[in-house]
Amino acid sequence: MIQIKARIGRSRYNDGVNSVSLAARPPSFLSLVAAGEPFRLLFPLGTLLGLVGVLLWPAWFYGGLEAWPVVPHARIMIQGFLGSFVVGFLGTALPRMLEVPKIGLIVSGTLAAGLLLLSGLHLAGQVIAGDVVFLLLLGGYLGLLAGRFRHRRDTPPPGFVLVALGMACGLAGTLLLILTALPETGLQPAAHTLGRLLLYQGFLLLPIMGIGAFLLPRFFGLPNRHDFPESLRLPPGWLRRAGFAGACGAVVLLSFGFEAAGWFRTGYGLRAAAVLAYFFREVPVHQARFSRGSLAFALRLALFSIPLGYAAMAFAPVWQGALIHIVFVTGFSLLTFTVASRVILGHSGQSELFVRRLVPVLALTVLLTAAMLTRVTADWMPDLRLSHYAYAALAWAAGVVVWAVAILPSVRRPDEA
Numbered sequence: 001m002i003q004i005k006a007r008i009g010r011s012r013y014n015d016g017v018n019s020v021s022l023a024a025r026p027p028s029f030l031s032l033v034a035a036g037e038p039f040r041l042l043f044p045l046g047t048l049l050g051l052v053g054v055l056l057w058p059a060w061f062y063g064g065l066e067a068w069p070v071v072p073h074a075r076i077m078i079q080g081f082l083g084s085f086v087v088g089f090l091g092t093a094l095p096r097m098l099e100v101p102k103i104g105l106i107v108s109g110t111l112a113a114g115l116l117l118l119s120g121l122h123l124a125g126q127v128i129a130g131d132v133v134f135l136l137l138l139g140g141y142l143g144l145l146a147g148r149f150r151h152r153r154d155t156p157p158p159g160f161v162l163v164a165l166g167m168a169c170g171l172a173g174t175l176l177l178i179l180t181a182l183p184e185t186g187l188q189p190a191a192h193t194l195g196r197l198l199l200y201q202g203f204l205l206l207p208i209m210g211i212g213a214f215l216l217p218r219f220f221g222l223p224n225r226h227d228f229p230e231s232l233r234l235p236p237g238w239l240r241r242a243g244f245a246g247a248c249g250a251v252v253l254l255s256f257g258f259e260a261a262g263w264f265r266t267g268y269g270l271r272a273a274a275v276l277a278y279f280f281r282e283v284p285v286h287q288a289r290f291s292r293g294s295l296a297f298a299l300r301l302a303l304f305s306i307p308l309g310y311a312a313m314a315f316a317p318v319w320q321g322a323l324i325h326i327v328f329v330t331g332f333s334l335l336t337f338t339v340a341s342r343v344i345l346g347h348s349g350q351s352e353l354f355v356r357r358l359v360p361v362l363a364l365t366v367l368l369t370a371a372m373l374t375r376v377t378a379d380w381m382p383d384l385r386l387s388h389y390a391y392a393a394l395a396w397a398a399g400v401v402v403w404a405v406a407i408l409p410s411v412r413r414p415d416e417a
């Protein structure tokens with residue numbers, strides 16, 4: 001009976017090791033979440049919300065929706081889908097890194113319920129209500145983490161200046177979007193654009209840069225310039241690296257200002273330059289060998305897509321709405337699933353797979369690339385545009401389902417390494 005239970009949820013990537021004896025019962029899923037690993041709950045939820053947000057396009061094209069779904073799509077993809085991965089990742093990693101009390105089951109459950117609620121509100125067209133829930137949820141969560149930060153026994157990596165800046169973008173962007181939706185505030189359309197940029201891009205881009213500098217060299221077997229010895233006092237060299245991170249973050253923020261003011265080329269060009277400069281110096285992927293498995297391959301493509309998307313927007317600003325999907329699809333979303341794969345495999349005793357060839361990760365990479373190309377080129381074909389949005393969304397969803405079936409079941413598996 002117990003062995004039958006242990007089989008539930010097995011994949012090719014979690015076979016064998018979970019053999020259960022009557023003497024050693026494996027911990028339950030909830031006890032794993034309660035042990036300070038909110039990613040186990042929030043990554044599957046984020047995956048589900050991503051599928052909902054993207055499948056609005058086929059639902060619209062094949063006739064299931066009345067209203068043009070751009071706002072629910074954008075909000076669910078950023079606040080619901082990517083938001084789940086961001087809070088799940090930070091809630092797992094930060095307390096361990098700083099050696100402070102972990103995030104328990106009640107906080108994880110509240111986060112999951114809030115993310116589900118806000119996505120439901122966006123789906124129902126209640127944009128302001130959805131935004132308010134996101135604001136309260138993110139604000140409350142950051143307050144909780146800040147409270148623990150005071151009791152830290154170690155200093156976070158210097159790139160985390162960018163994580164803090166990214167969280168501030170998520171809060172400020174959402175607040176601006178709420179205020180500009182209320183006519184009585186009389187705010188200019190530029191404030192709405194700035195709100196969109198802060199939420200849709202800053203909230204993800206800056207943490208990706210900041211966490212990336214610490215995490216990504218491990219994918220490529222490169223020396224880690226953000227790994228300092230444990231210390232409460234700032235270690236030598238920390239301030240210099242944090243200063244560079246802060247300067248690149250400030251340039252990204254400035255680029256949002258230029259774009260909101262109508263200086264599109266300058267805005268996109270500055271953003272591409274800041275991202276390239278930061279990655280080139282802090283995550284020198286160009287120096288890495290090419291033989292480090294499927295995760296490193298997917299990551300290389302994701303890291304390349306982000307500056308490529310911004311550079312393409314600088315060359316052809318009129319196609320911004322299409323070209324930004326190079327950043328969203330093969331940039332943010334591929335990077336999110338790649339980092340999530342590593343977190344899940346690493347926390348389930350399967351770190352030997354980090355450098356292997358993983359067919360589901362390769363399938364995800366190919367299908368997301370096809371989705372990106374279909375989405376971007378759709379806007380050049382007015383007659384086929386809407387059907388191509390649907391095909392792009394279906395390709396994205398297919399890639400994500402393949403990944404989810406192979407990798408996600410391991411969230412139920414404890415780290416037995």
Ligand code: HEM
Binds near residue numbers: 057
């Ligand atoms: C792969 C299938 C996808 C399709 C067919 C699709 C389609 C679209 C369309 C048609 C728009 C409106 C563009 C405009 O108004 O100019 C849009 C906007 C947006 N999409 Fe997607 N999208 C896809 C994937 C994604 C993904 C994976 C993300 C996030 C990770 C994303 C995030 C957004 C955001 C944030 C906006 C609003 C951009 C803004 O207003 O500045 N999309 N999408």
